[in-house]
Amino acid sequence: MQSIAFIFYFCPNKIMNSKKITIHDIARKLNLTASTVSRALNNHPKISDATKKLVHNAAKELNYRPNTIAASLRRGKAKSIGLVIPRINRNFISNTISGIEKVTSENGYNLLICQSEESLEKEINNLKTLVNNRVDGILISISLETNTSKHIKTIINDGIPLVQFDRFRSDIETSKVINDNFQGAYDAVKHLIDKGCKRIAHFGGADIISIYAERIEGYKKSLIDNGLEVDPSLIFNKILNKEEGYKIANKIFDSKIKIDGIFAASDYSALGAMLAARERNIKIPEQIAIIGFANEPFTEFVSPSLSSLDQFGVEMGISAARLLIEKIESKQKEVIPKTVIIRPKLIIRESSK
Amino acid sequence: MQSIAFIFYFCPNKIMNSKKITIHDIARKLNLTASTVSRALNNHPKISDATKKLVHNAAKELNYRPNTIAASLRRGKAKSIGLVIPRINRNFISNTISGIEKVTSENGYNLLICQSEESLEKEINNLKTLVNNRVDGILISISLETNTSKHIKTIINDGIPLVQFDRFRSDIETSKVINDNFQGAYDAVKHLIDKGCKRIAHFGGADIISIYAERIEGYKKSLIDNGLEVDPSLIFNKILNKEEGYKIANKIFDSKIKIDGIFAASDYSALGAMLAARERNIKIPEQIAIIGFANEPFTEFVSPSLSSLDQFGVEMGISAARLLIEKIESKQKEVIPKTVIIRPKLIIRESSK
DNA sequence: CAATTTAATGCAATCGATTGCATTTATTTT
DNA sequence: AAAATAAATGCAATCGATTGCATTAAATTG
Structure with a gap:
């Protein structure tokens, strides 16, 4: 004993x-x-x-x-969903993941997450891994580097349900959940104009990515519709982080270019501009009104607090996951691709009041 | 044709x-x-x-x-790692996930992510799912509600390698990667004392979670070591978000309790306190110095900018994943549990200068 | 050249759950 | 009570890759 x-x-x-x-x-x-x-x-x-x-x-x-694995083998499906995103540790993305995970787990799917780290090569490998794991479907938001749809088309031709969200390729027919970037930009710029701005600069992203291209278009259209003209010298590309925002803002202040408003495609570049302005005692919003994009948590807390566009990340994740599961579980092979468009909400704060 | x-x-x-x-x-x-x-x-x-x-x-x-699934079935293992965390969309956590994903993908493991949403019941279910999926190992950071180790012990008894990180249970012998919360708190409080604070309040979390208990202990020890005494009426539990921080700060200001410093276990509660102080024109840091915890992105941008403790999330994720894979791949069954302790770094900003 | 070693490939069982079809048993109908 | 129907369970193949052991073919040795 x-x-x-x-x-x-x-x-x-x-x-x-x-x-x-x-x-x-x-x-x-x-x-x-x-x-x-x-x-x-x-x-x-x-x-x-x-x-x-x-x-x-x-x-x-x-x-x-x-043993889920044995069942999966027999069934030919793993009851799992693959997710490919550029990076996990971004506020907006982690919100979408949170929404996605909620829906997938509620429906009995496992979630396999891969980061492309903004690299096309990694993105391609991620997709391969997911296919090898026989996921039932794939959710993807493409990397900044992704300038082709070939790898995604392969997936679709293999008959694997795929839904794009946020950053997407428009030359493939898939369901997708996206922000109305055009409208968001349009609203933001209109708001600036309403507040009296006449010379509004745009700090944009890489315009090969559609979401950034659309923001530029929304910006332009809003100017035109509201009686202002588009001045190409006020449009700056690939300005997405604080440092770049700071640099470009300083460059503008040092030049002869006069501006009284900035619409930035990123809260970070907007913040950079704010800091540059603050250093020169340029009053916000009196002398320059500023609006960012994404409604990062910090926008509420900086001073002056930063106006921005909320993208409803969690909701976007939920819709994307629902669309995908719907497609996976629909008996009829052909599901008409749906596009869910979420209109970003303009959050007006001190920086544009 | x-x-x-x-x-x-x-x-x-x-x-x-x-x-x-x-x-x-x-x-x-x-x-x-x-x-x-x-x-x-x-x-x-x-x-x-x-x-x-x-x-x-x-x-x-x-x-x-x-077909990875077939291979997994035959091998009895899926070359996958399960991750259980309270929530994905938290800055610190999404940073750890990012680090984890990097290491797991580099080593050919898939990552299965589950959110417990701070619920013990969900945490238990998550673990079940992962076991059913025959993951090779599990990484876990427990929920706020988790007041037992039974479910985790079951996993370990099943022989599944498991590593805890950040929020952990100390009554189970596993490798873990944690912050030195005691030391972090100690350093923060010492810094406040060095700046002249005599009456420092602590806004803590739930003290059944060890990381919060340790912060309290570090806070106390630092007071004592530096010639101050511990006043239990200055210690407040379960104050982790902005609203609660705001509420408690106001309560203090309304009472006879005098304080000249706050060490908060969360940046959000610290922020709440800042807002309350600002409303009453209490000068920061002159009248009250404040330090938060976690070094959330916003801390840098609020004004006054908020001192905080950086937790090195990505590094923590990397270490945790490495420890787990090491354990999974070690031939000898018995690996001595290791504890990796990461010392948080005090980031001194305006709120305590 | 027979005997032996080495290299390369085949055979067949296995992992654990699922599922169409067959079979048995129980129940109902005429 | 025989026939027909329904209900419950069993049989055996299957999913696709892996792997210990056997086998064949080629190379080497004495």
Whole structure:
């Protein structure tokens, strides 16, 4: 007796870590077949309630853990969804992931997450991994480097449901969930004009990415619709972080270019501009009104607080995941690609009041 | 001819979406066996270079995609790692995930992510899902609600490698990567005292979670070591967000309690306190110096900018993932549990200068 | 050149759950 | 009570890759 306790005390892992229980073990114990056990566990209608109860009890007693992998192999599907995003640690993206995870887990799907780190090569590899893992569907927001749709088309031709969200390629027919970047930009610029701005600069992203191209278009259209003209020398590309925003703002202040407003495609570049202005005692919003994009958490707390456009990240993730699951689970092969457009909401704060 | 082109044009999916190629298809094409093909693809030494080349070419030509699931079933392992965290969309956590994903993907593991949403019940379910998916190992940061280790012990007894990070249970022997919360708190409070504070309040979290308990202890020890005494009426628990910080600060200001410094376990509660002070024209840091915890992005941008403790999220994720993979891949069953302690770095900003 | 070693490949079982079809048992109908 | 129907369970193949052991072919040795 003593020695048994002794062994248990020192090697609990070894002792307890018995081999995994399978449906065959349960079947043997109950004098049934694996098929019956399988059906009982899956609540198949043709199995009597009595046996179901027996099986469930035995499963509990033996501490049975179903082997998802085996089931996946047999079914040819893994009940899992792959997600490819540029980076996880971005406020907006982690919000979308949160929404996605909520929906997928509610529907019994596992979520496989890959970061492309803004690299096309990694993005391609990520997709390969997901295909090899036989995911039921893929959600993707493309990298900044992605200037082709070939890899994505391959996926679609393989018959794997795919939904794009946020950053997307428009030359492929997929469902997608996107922000109305045009409208957001339009609204922001209109607001600046309403506040009296006449010379509004735009700090944009890489215009090969559609979301940034659209913001530029919205900016232009808003100017024109509101009686101002587009001055190409006020449009700056690839200004997305604080440092670049700071640099460009300083460059403008040093030059002869006069501006009284900035619409930035990123809160960070807007912040950079704010800091540059502050250093020169240029009053915000009196001398320059500023609006950013994405409604990063810090925008609320800086001073002056920064006007911005909220993108509803969680909601976007939820819709994207729902669209994908709908497509996965629809019997009829052909689901008409849907585009869900979320209109960003202008949050007016001190920087443009 | 015409008609073929026609068909291709209208139904590319149907045509191209042929059944998945398996190693048997490759074998058949080359007059070999599946075993040989499998070995060739895995670069087995006993297969001649000639056949390897043949197999690889055929694989490419047929657009072969290995079925990871089948391999996983056979191997009993999925080359995947499970991650359980309270929420994805928190700056610190998304940073750790980013680090984790980097390491796991570099080592050929998939990452399965689950959110517990601060619920013990969900945390338990998450673990079940991961076990059913036969993950090779698990990384976990526990929920606020988790007041037991039973579910985690089960995992360990099942022989599944598990590493805790950030929020952890100390009554289970696992490797872990944690912040030196005691030291961080100690440093922060010492800094406040050095700046002349005599009556420092602490806005803490739930003290059943060790990281918060440690911050309290560090706070106390620092007071004592530096010749001040601990006044329990200055310690407030479960004050972790802006609203609560704002509320408690106001309560203090309304009372007879005099304070000249706040060390908060969260940047958000620190911010709430800042806003409350600002409303009453209490000068920061002259009348009250404030330090937060986590170095959230906004801390740099508020004004006055908020001193805080940086937790090195990405590095923490990297270490945790490395520890886990090391454990998974070590041949000898018994790996001595290691604890990696990352010392938070005090970032001194205007709020405590 | 026979005997032995080495290299390369094949055979067949296996991982664990699922599922179409067959079979048995129980129930109902005529 | 025989026949027909329904209900419950069993049989056996299957999903695709891996792997220990056997086998064949080629190379080496004495």
